Amino acid sequence: MNQAANDPHRHARHTWHARSGVVAPGLESTVDALMDGVSADLKRLAAIPSIAFPGFSPEPVLEARDLIVALLRDAGVTDIGELNLPGTAPVITATVPPPTPDAPTVLLYGHYDVQPPGDERLWDSPPFEPTGIEGGIRARGIADDKANVMVHIGALRAFGGRPPVGIKIIFEGQEEYGSAFDDYPPTDPDLVACDAMVIADTGNIRPGTPTLTTALRGSADLLVEARTLDAAVHSGQYGGAAPDALLTLLKALATLHDVHGDVAVEGLHRAPWHGTTFSDDEFRELAGVTRGTPLLGSGGLGERLWSGPALTVIGLDAPPVDRAASAVVPYARAKLNLRVHPRQDPKEALAALVRHLERLRPFGVSLTVTPGETGPGYEAATDGPAYRAAATALRRAWGRDPVHAAGGGSIPLVNGLAKAVPHAEILLFGAEDSLSNLHGPNERVLFSELRGALLAVTAFLAEYAAMHHAGAPA
Template sequence: MTAPLSDEAIAAGAAELMPSLVDQVVRLSRIPSVATTGFPAEPLLEAHALVVDELRAAGVEHVEELLLDGMTAPTVLADVPGPPGAPTVLMYTHYDVVPAGDEALWSSPPFEPQVGADRVVGRGVADSKANIAAMTGALRLYGGKPPVTLRFVLEGHEEFGSVFEEHPQQSPQTYAADAIVIADVGSVRPGQPTLTIGLRGSVTVTVEARTLASDKHSGQFGGAAPDARTALVRALASLHDEHGALVVPGLRREPWTGTAYTDDEFRELAEVLPGVPLVGDGDLGSRIWSGPAVTIIGFDAPPTSAPLNAVASSAKAVLNLRVHPAQPALEAGEALAAYLRAQTPFGITLDVTVGEAGNGILTPTGGPAFRAAERALATAWGAPAGTMALGGSIPIVMAFHEAQPAAEKILFGASDGYSNMHGPDERLLLDELRRTVVAMATFWRELASTERD
């Protein structure tokens, strides 16, 4: 059995590997591996092949490919045995990316990664090709013989979803592990090691107002005929108070006690315009992580470029409700629906339906894997690890949880809150990549040395 690596050996090894790891990130990020309708399959398959090559170069001998109906590129399942009796760690991330968007907003071509003194800029460098490099780098530190048994699960359809999200429940033993590391997140800010412990749930609610059999001329009928859009706007406006705080009862909210952004950081990240206030009340963490939020994501109306002088006979809006990590999303959706059904703007009854719902998750923080991760991140960054949540959802986390509820879910990775994932000039800080390699290698060692309950 390979002797455990010391902190010094891991740090020195990670520093020595950095040129090749940066090259790996660049080679992966040159590939526009977008897995959605309208994009070619060849780049996605090219990225898949390169990921397999990198795993084999790191010492992986056993690689399987899972290709389900409806998937363009396989999910890579790669196993590396550890010493007898060692805990098993599942390492998850993905090799697909979102499209570049408006390339005019980029300072350099999005799929021609630019390497600077402290960063790489390009689509997918942070989300999540750096995490593939971090995983293979950590394995290379051990010469392909880690102190734990590893199962790598590298997906090619994460950004737009696929039938893979259903597979963990259909085949739970495929994902059996003591700990599951989801490397699709990062730290709250550069230099601040952070473990993500909560993901808000999400539910869609549709609300509609119907007032007339058909639209009517606003000059002839406006003023007495009830306008459906006006009624709907009035109902939607009732969801928040004058400060923008949500007033719907039955939605769980709690103060956030972990690491959080400052208001100034959040304003910068959200690109809030000068003079525009933040909305809501209470601590920032509870507004964006441990509490609900309603956003109007669709509203039927003529565009301002083509206005119509008519009293609207019907109007419909689609709402996205983000839900406290521990509240069932459907329960929260029904609470929002009940509130809207109770609103009768101008005496008009609204038609409200609850649609697709996905639960969030609040991961336990006291288990051996979590404690090992805290020590590993503190070692890698030289500072205590904080905890944060995400306002968005990562469906695969809940899928793994439902398949393997006893496995600890550990979320950390090479990105940070300023990486601008999904936006122009997405960037990866080289120091964050190096420290993530150290954190992963140290986590495996620390978990292997922990006496399991």
């Protein structure tokens, strides 16, 4: 048993009364009494470099798995399993049966693997030495997603291992790199069968603003290339008439956006965004936009980031500047990443982009277009009992009404879960915030967000159980 487990407040007495269905006011003090233990265990977990990428040792991933299993057992969970799929780090599974036959079941999701640290010279402290900062802790993976794993474990501690709902746990070990688990849930729906899910791999749009992520953009990749010559030729002797492949490709890429920077590909959906978004100044700071550089596109930021398409050139094969010769380029290739409206089929969107590029004849040259992988977006229905319970819980945790935001990135597993359990409500919230530096240097989590997320999940479980006990419509 770990040292934090000896904390006398670790399994504080819960304050939800199953018989009456009343959510008592003592949850705040229960959560506050748990914070020291949750924070200590979070530091232990964040000290493990559990990077599930090729080229990294698998041992730290297994070490993180073992610690989480031990923490679950200490929180009172006895039915713990493991799912092993080809080429995939272990998926921790666990079940806590519902206290009564009519109690709902909630699935709690998180992942215990992390991104590589990148250039460690850019960190203010070693990435796998959790370091205290003002109001929080800095370490790789501490926000994405180990804080959220500890939020779920902390919620179980808050109820002494006997929550007022049935619980299913999925803690994934290879989310960041991607794995066979993304497509697995529809093949085994019993594993994830539930009434509602809390996907804790997101967080607040800004610290202190409770946020439900209600939409995720879909994605697609594509390669486009131009071949014009058998080999490079002297730019002095042949330039001006010999077709330059790089110029050809650049002319094609320039057609993808209009003069304002909006995507100009016919068939890609864009709609107004009615939820909360960033201010321009917030976004400039978050994205690190160079002073004096205008933002791309027109219209609201929500449309540009979440409910409209985005096209990015993420790679370019061309002669590098430091090895450039005075020659006409015979071959050039670009990789494009497309993000699409949450409700648009990404395959349909990718087909529209392919059509656009194949119709072009820059300088009369045909392009070779190769479609890549796609990932669907997601848009949540927000009018069910779980969303009502979550709104109440987040309001209680942060003292203000929650807002709805979206994620510009994709979480492929969400769609797999939605297919496996189509009737279940999917809630995305957690301990991260937009300033956490996810995937970048000096990633951090704030104690205020950790405490808020822990209280929110705990209050959600109690509130959702109370609603079912009172006969709320499912």
